[in-house]
Amino acid sequence: MKPTDKLPLVPTILGVLSLASAGCTQKNEKETPNIIIIYADDLGYGDVSCNGATIIKTPNIDRIASGGLRFTNAHCTSATSTPSRYSLLTGEYAWRERGTGVAPGDASAIIEPGRTTIASVLKNAGYTTGVVGKWHLGLGPLGGPDWNGEIVNGPMDIGFDYNFIIPATGDRVPCVFVENRRVAGLDPADPITLSYKEKVGDWPTGRENPELLKMHPSHGHDMTIVNGVSRIGWMTGGKSALWTDENIADVITGKAVKFIENNKEKPFFLYFSTHDIHVPRVPNQRFVGKSGMGPRGDAILEFDWSVGEIINTIEKLNLAENTLIIVSSDNGPVVDDGYIDKAVELLGNHKPAGPLRGGKYSLFDGGTRVLFISCWKGIINPGTSDALFSQIDLMASFAALTGQKLENGAGPDSYNNLDALLGKSEKGREWLVEHAGRLSIIKGDWKYIEPGQGEKLFAHVNIESGNDTLPQLYNIKSDIGETTNLAKDNPLIVNELTQLLLKIKNSETP
Numbered sequence: 001m002k003p004t005d006k007l008p009l010v011p012t013i014l015g016v017l018s019l020a021s022a023g024c025t026q027k028n029e030k031e032t033p034n035i036i037i038i039y040a041d042d043l044g045y046g047d048v049s050c051n052g053a054t055i056i057k058t059p060n061i062d063r064i065a066s067g068g069l070r071f072t073n074a075h076c077t078s079a080t081s082t083p084s085r086y087s088l089l090t091g092e093y094a095w096r097e098r099g100t101g102v103a104p105g106d107a108s109a110i111i112e113p114g115r116t117t118i119a120s121v122l123k124n125a126g127y128t129t130g131v132v133g134k135w136h137l138g139l140g141p142l143g144g145p146d147w148n149g150e151i152v153n154g155p156m157d158i159g160f161d162y163n164f165i166i167p168a169t170g171d172r173v174p175c176v177f178v179e180n181r182r183v184a185g186l187d188p189a190d191p192i193t194l195s196y197k198e199k200v201g202d203w204p205t206g207r208e209n210p211e212l213l214k215m216h217p218s219h220g221h222d223m224t225i226v227n228g229v230s231r232i233g234w235m236t237g238g239k240s241a242l243w244t245d246e247n248i249a250d251v252i253t254g255k256a257v258k259f260i261e262n263n264k265e266k267p268f269f270l271y272f273s274t275h276d277i278h279v280p281r282v283p284n285q286r287f288v289g290k291s292g293m294g295p296r297g298d299a300i301l302e303f304d305w306s307v308g309e310i311i312n313t314i315e316k317l318n319l320a321e322n323t324l325i326i327v328s329s330d331n332g333p334v335v336d337d338g339y340i341d342k343a344v345e346l347l348g349n350h351k352p353a354g355p356l357r358g359g360k361y362s363l364f365d366g367g368t369r370v371l372f373i374s375c376w377k378g379i380i381n382p383g384t385s386d387a388l389f390s391q392i393d394l395m396a397s398f399a400a401l402t403g404q405k406l407e408n409g410a411g412p413d414s415y416n417n418l419d420a421l422l423g424k425s426e427k428g429r430e431w432l433v434e435h436a437g438r439l440s441i442i443k444g445d446w447k448y449i450e451p452g453q454g455e456k457l458f459a460h461v462n463i464e465s466g467n468d469t470l471p472q473l474y475n476i477k478s479d480i481g482e483t484t485n486l487a488k489d490n491p492l493i494v495n496e497l498t499q500l501l502l503k504i505k506n507s508e509t510p
């Protein structure tokens, strides 16, 4: 089948869309577009030029934004990685489940095998499904995976046909890729040993041998040294499988491109989850010094390059009219996240969160309002959308798009917002919940943050947490920077949002 066979006529697709939104579950595999989610790590709302950055230029992201729909009010579900990714894939708010906080590198699978996910829904709809890049949702049974054998309870057990993943994060051991069920390039004669409790083996650590480091930690990250960078956790063995940080973007972008090429004849779903721009920021030589902002800025350029490679591949294969591409981030920005990499010193006037307050780890919108672009040539009219949108709705929206039904409680918090995603409606969600330790809720122009104990400033990362012992209420339309707490003057709104949040907490389908 030629690529163009997949999308014969725009009216046909629109017909399918209206059937889907009318609740019809008929499917027609010939009319299922390819779907690609490009998911950055720790990229701030203001880190890209299409969202107003001027010091840094992101031409490829700008290109996809100008050909697609750029959302100004779209959100991940949590201000850190593991819970946001959990919600994205399962359609359930992570804060409903224990064990969904930032996962160590030896965590067992957080999403149980057989669970309905965005990938299994699309697989049912006839897609070939793949994940490339950062996973950070645990692997293996209780006690963690067998790094030297078959890795069970991974992406392939929740709907992905193919995976090439960084098991946790770039700053956590093991510093190896997993391809399908094996550590890629592992020599069985040199097995991996791993611990998050104590030193294993005799490899140097950042704490004991700082003179061996090419990048020093600012907090944490002083355990085993791999490729001149000390990490979280201790490991030894698996030398032939170790990644080189400078090549991570090239390797995973290459795998993502290959996945697209291999599957160009049939519908595919690719979840391409980059390491950029998470710490340690060690971009390829091609980007070093190019942003003028040090490794953090250079990593943004590297991420932009990865986005460019994906869109160039789609265009080259003549798939643009048959591919829905989404670009977003797992949480908001952080400048110093544990390595001394000049990010603070070279920031200048750049505002990683744009006009938003707070950042990664924060209850303020800087933590969870993120870059979000949807692009589908010929279907999505280019422009901007102010619709309130949550990544958690991708699951139900894709189900609607492809004529699938979410059954048996699957995706309990995921709602079909396909019309908003495709720009057919300016009306998105009525409300959404954000999470960073505790919860906040946005409804219309209002955002309410639950009161509670806790630091107001996470000093080690220099980010305002959003914690307060008093209830907070902001009008995010007139005060996007959440500067003026209006809770005292608006007790009725505070009460309404408190009750609504309580209802959502207590019930999965308010």
Ligand code: NG6
Pocket (backbone or CB within 6 Å): 041, 042, 079, 080, 081, 082, 102, 136, 169, 171, 219, 220, 221, 232, 278, 279, 331, 337, 338
């Ligand atoms: C923190 C790490 C930080 C980062 C974060 C997870 C320390 C001191 N800090 O605990 O560097 O790895 O976890 O980031 O270890 S996330 O984007 O994957 O959620």
Ligand code: CA
Pocket (backbone or CB within 6 Å): 041, 042, 080, 081, 278, 330, 331
């Ligand atoms: Ca992250």
